[in-house]
Amino acid sequence: MSLNTRTCVLVIVATVFCVVPIAVDAQRRGGRGGPGGDRNPGDLELEKGPLAANEFEKNALSVLEYIAANQQFRNVPQHDGRLLRIMTQAMDAKHVVELGTSTGYSGIWFGLALKETGGKLTTYEIDAERAEIARTNFKRAGLDPQITLVQGDAHKEVGKIEGTIDLIFLDADKEGYIDYLNQLLPKLRKGGVIMAHNINPRMADPAFMRAITTDPNLETVVRGGMSITLKK
Numbered sequence: 001m002s003l004n005t006r007t008c009v010l011v012i013v014a015t016v017f018c019v020v021p022i023a024v025d026a027q028r029r030g031g032r033g034g035p036g037g038d039r040n041p042g043d044l045e046l047e048k049g050p051l052a053a054n055e056f057e058k059n060a061l062s063v064l065e066y067i068a069a070n071q072q073f074r075n076v077p078q079h080d081g082r083l084l085r086i087m088t089q090a091m092d093a094k095h096v097v098e099l100g101t102s103t104g105y106s107g108i109w110f111g112l113a114l115k116e117t118g119g120k121l122t123t124y125e126i127d128a129e130r131a132e133i134a135r136t137n138f139k140r141a142g143l144d145p146q147i148t149l150v151q152g153d154a155h156k157e158v159g160k161i162e163g164t165i166d167l168i169f170l171d172a173d174k175e176g177y178i179d180y181l182n183q184l185l186p187k188l189r190k191g192g193v194i195m196a197h198n199i200n201p202r203m204a205d206p207a208f209m210r211a212i213t214t215d216p217n218l219e220t221v222v223r224g225g226m227s228i229t230l231k232k
């Protein structure tokens, strides 16, 4: 074997044994390894990937996989998306409000649940490019009828929401969570839930944490970087 061939073989072996497992692991963790992407090894060992029950779901899951594999912008990890779906359908939510659409990854998880409950998602994105990509992704997943995307600054737009909300998902500007909470809490129904992403000691806004943990009318737990708050 010439030196060049041997170098080539070594590079291929290193790629297969080092790079591929890292990529597969990142994909299992939801397509990114950043904050909120790290999992308890025990959870990872026991959990299995999502299974499609029909052709519609199979297509939507393939769009989610595509987004995760071609990630240009931040999205929640897969296990958080699945949790959002479970909560939404279990609550029989009719109106979910999401702050921070990005390219629509979490929106598709919500959409899958809302297709079953007959509900709708209103989701806000300030960035025009991401909003456009999200619209395309919602269409490809067949979930555009369930989703209204509002492009603009959510701080200025959420005041226009009419009717009650069942679930609020905060995943936009972290320092803005307290303003979203103040604007939207009065519209959240009793028994409704606020879920907030990137709730860890480094990123959580103290004012928001105070608001959700010191109000006797709210019950809050934090798990794996996500706060879950019940309006009692």
Ligand SMILES: C[S@@+](CC[C@H](N)C(=O)[O-])C[C@H]1O[C@@H](n2cnc3c(N)ncnc32)[C@H](O)[C@@H]1O
Binding pocket: 073, 074, 075, 076, 099, 100, 101, 102, 103, 104, 105, 106, 107, 124, 125, 126, 127, 130, 152, 153, 154, 155, 171, 172, 173, 176
């Ligand atoms: C972490 S990403 C959201 C990820 C998305 N929930 C998902 O999982 O696919 C946060 C998004 O919030 C958007 N954002 C930040 N500030 C905003 C604001 N004031 N109004 C609306 N969107 C905002 C950002 O442009 C960014 O795309």
